Amino acid sequence: MSEYxxxxxxxxxxxxxxxALAVALLVGAAAPVIGTxxxxxxxxxxxxxxxxxxxxxxxxxxxxxxxxxxxxGALAIPGAVVASVVGAVVIEVVRxxxxxxxxxxxxxxxxxxxxxxxxxxKVAGGTSATLVAYLFxxxxxxxxxxxxxxxxxxxLILAAALAGRWALFAAGADEPFARACGIxxxxxNVVGAALAALTVTLAMRVVGLLxxxxxxxxxxxxxxxxxxxxxxxxASAALVGALAGASGLFVAYWYDLPPGATIVVLAIAVYAVAxxxxxxxxxxRSATP
Amino acid sequence: MTPVASTTRLNVALGGNPxxxxxxxxxxxxxxxxxxxxxxxxxxxxxxxxxxxxxxASGAVALFGEPPGRRVPWAKIAYVPQDSPAGSGVPAxxxxxxxxxxxxxxxxxxxxxxxxxxxxxxxxxxxxDRAKDPVAHLSGGQRRRVLLARALARRPELLIMDExxxxxxxxSAEALVAALRAASGTTSLVVLHEPGPFASYLTRGIVLRGxxxxxxGPLADVxxxxxxxPHHDAPHVGRSQAPRLEVRx
Numbered sequence: 001m002s003e004y005x006x007x008x009x010x011x012x013x014x015x016x017x018x019x020a021l022a023v024a025l026l027v028g029a030a031a032p033v034i035g036t037x038x039x040x041x042x043x044x045x046x047x048x049x050x051x052x053x054x055x056x057x058x059x060x061x062x063x064x065x066x067x068x069x070x071x072x073g074a075l076a077i078p079g080a081v082v083a084s085v086v087g088a089v090v091i092e093v094v095r096x097x098x099x100x101x102x103x104x105x106x107x108x109x110x111x112x113x114x115x116x117x118x119x120x121x122k123v124a125g126g127t128s129a130t131l132v133a134y135l136f137x138x139x140x141x142x143x144x145x146x147x148x149x150x151x152x153x154x155x156l157i158l159a160a161a162l163a164g165r166w167a168l169f170a171a172g173a174d175e176p177f178a179r180a181c182g183i184x185x186x187x188x189n190v191v192g193a194a195l196a197a198l199t200v201t202l203a204m205r206v207v208g209l210l211x212x213x214x215x216x217x218x219x220x221x222x223x224x225x226x227x228x229x230x231x232x233x234x235a236s237a238a239l240v241g242a243l244a245g246a247s248g249l250f251v252a253y254w255y256d257l258p259p260g261a262t263i264v265v266l267a268i269a270v271y272a273v274a275x276x277x278x279x280x281x282x283x284x285r286s287a288t289p
Numbered sequence: 290m291t292p293v294a295s296t297t298r299l300n301v302a303l304g305g306n307p308x309x310x311x312x313x314x315x316x317x318x319x320x321x322x323x324x325x326x327x328x329x330x331x332x333x334x335x336x337x338x339x340x341x342x343x344x345x346a347s348g349a350v351a352l353f354g355e356p357p358g359r360r361v362p363w364a365k366i367a368y369v370p371q372d373s374p375a376g377s378g379v380p381a382x383x384x385x386x387x388x389x390x391x392x393x394x395x396x397x398x399x400x401x402x403x404x405x406x407x408x409x410x411x412x413x414x415x416x417x418d419r420a421k422d423p424v425a426h427l428s429g430g431q432r433r434r435v436l437l438a439r440a441l442a443r444r445p446e447l448l449i450m451d452e453x454x455x456x457x458x459x460x461s462a463e464a465l466v467a468a469l470r471a472a473s474g475t476t477s478l479v480v481l482h483e484p485g486p487f488a489s490y491l492t493r494g495i496v497l498r499g500x501x502x503x504x505x506g507p508l509a510d511v512x513x514x515x516x517x518x519p520h521h522d523a524p525h526v527g528r529s530q531a532p533r534l535e536v537r538x
Contacts (some may be wrong), residue, residue, distance in 0.1 A: 036379055039377075039378035039379050040377045040378055040379040040381075041377070041378075042377065042378055044378070085294050145433060163397065163398075164397050166388075166389050166390060166392055166397060166398050166399055167397035167398075169385070169389050170378065170389040170390070170392050171375065173374075173381055173386060173389065174370070174373050174374055174386075175374075176337075176368075176370060177368060177373070177439070178392075179340075179342060179371055180340045180341075180342065180363070180366065180367075180368035180370075180449075181339070181363055181366075181367075181368075181390065181392055181393055181443070182359075182363025182366075182393050182394040183392055183394070184395065185395075188397075204428070220378075220379065224378065224379050227380055228380060228382060228421065228423050229380060229381065229382035229384075229385055229386050229421065229423065230379055230380065230381040230382070232387065233296065233379050234379075243354075244397070249476065263478060
């Protein structure tokens with residue numbers, strides 16, 4: 001028994017582990033809040049498209065940083081923020097104008113983003129290995145400054161999402177009706193896309209750009225199975241996301257696995273169990289008056 | 290007196306096909322107007338154009354004297370669409386939808402007392418016991434009542450409804466019309482196949498035929514010119530029998 005607790009104590013006394021835990025908890029809670037709005041609008045894959053564009057932003061950041069003689073990668077995160085926000089707003093405008101269908105616009109972003117990133121990083125003097133940390137996350141190498149950035153960005157995203165939640169909900173639930181209420185739905189859809197882009201760059205450090213959407217979507221997929229309202233779905237998805245982030249991190253620490261992938265596999269396993277258990281639970285619920 | 294809603298020589302095309310031709314109508318404050326006509330006569334399109342949801346090809350639209358846009362006093366207007374988007378990926382309760390329906394214009398959160406108003410509106414359509422249920426669990430008729438509650442909670446001066454009682458059984462239709470009436474002082478425009486339970490409530494009728502105004506006047510005078518409910522038309526029965534004859538060897 002005492003050996004078990006020593007295990008925990010050792011893990012928690014490691015400063016790297018402390019930082020990783022703080023970031024995993026915070027990002028795990030914030031990402032599904034934005035994800036709930038994406039799932040509501042049936043844009044579950046938007047985060048993936050933005051993630052691919054963010055890769056071009058990372059490479060552009062490297063390139064500009066190298067040109068300015070800064071430390072390698074100093075501008076990678078700002079580059080990702082700018083590229084993903086621009087990409088998200090462009091895709092929303094293209095979608096709203098109806099000129100290109102949503103899935104074609106997403107496909108163009110996916111391929112353009114990855115190809116642009118891989119080509120530019122070479123120009124910037126990096127290698128494709130440089131990109132791997134961004135593609136799969138780098139939770140194990142967080143600095144204290146990274147933690148501060150993450151806290152600030154997560155607080156901004158959560159505050160904006162909570163302040164705008166009724167308008168975002170209304171625009172997503174029934175857009176023509178919302179417009180007839182005088183709600184500027186196009187503006188709110190763009191705000192939603194920009195928040196999704198910020199979330200992508202926030203979650204990039206935890207699970208990496210290839211898995212970023214999973215952190216936004218899978219907790220929502222789990223909780224919409226049983227929730228009876230939008231606000232409950234969102235609140236419980238934030239809780240599930242934080243728990244998945246923390247428990248995935250510990251499992252990865254003890255079994256020496258990549259933390260980002262472990263968090264996502266764990267969350268999907270929970271979804272599978274919940275989806276299988278749902279018919280049984282529903283039957284029991286309807287049997288008891 | 291400025292009309293509450295009006296169109297002037299309005300032409301609308303959908304996907305390149307003209308649907309409305311030179312439609313000029315004006316609705317004065319306090320009027321209760323039925324918009325009648327067969328399927329495809331352009332009733333829903335006229336309503337959507339009035340609300341700025343479908344852009345006009347030519348002509349003008351005004352709500353409270355303003356073209357659809359930021360200057361329209363949207364807080365005074367409520368819309369009951371013919372249908373609501375079928376379920377999204379996330380459940381939403383009836384209460385949440387009716388609270389969110391009270392948003393207006395630039396303010397992103399509902400006004401004070403929105404929850405109490407939403408509960409009262411749900412009660413007036415007979416859904417107080419289902420307020421916290423996800424709308425996906427409700428029947429078609431119950432969902433239609435949520436759409437009505439959404440509009441009533443806005444306490445509108447102008448109520449625009451598109452086939453508000455489709456799929457609602459006759460017994461509850463009477464109660465719903467009474468609830469709509471209790472929202473007194475409102476101007477209404479109601480798209481209908483036939484006046485039905487609304488007959489005593491509506492005073493004026495506009496009949497569309499082939500995208501043009503065919504008749505406009507007191508409801509009792511114009512209603513006979515509107516086609517009967519197409520679902521009760523005799524040709525319909527004949528059509529349903531035809532395929533059976535064709536497939537026989």
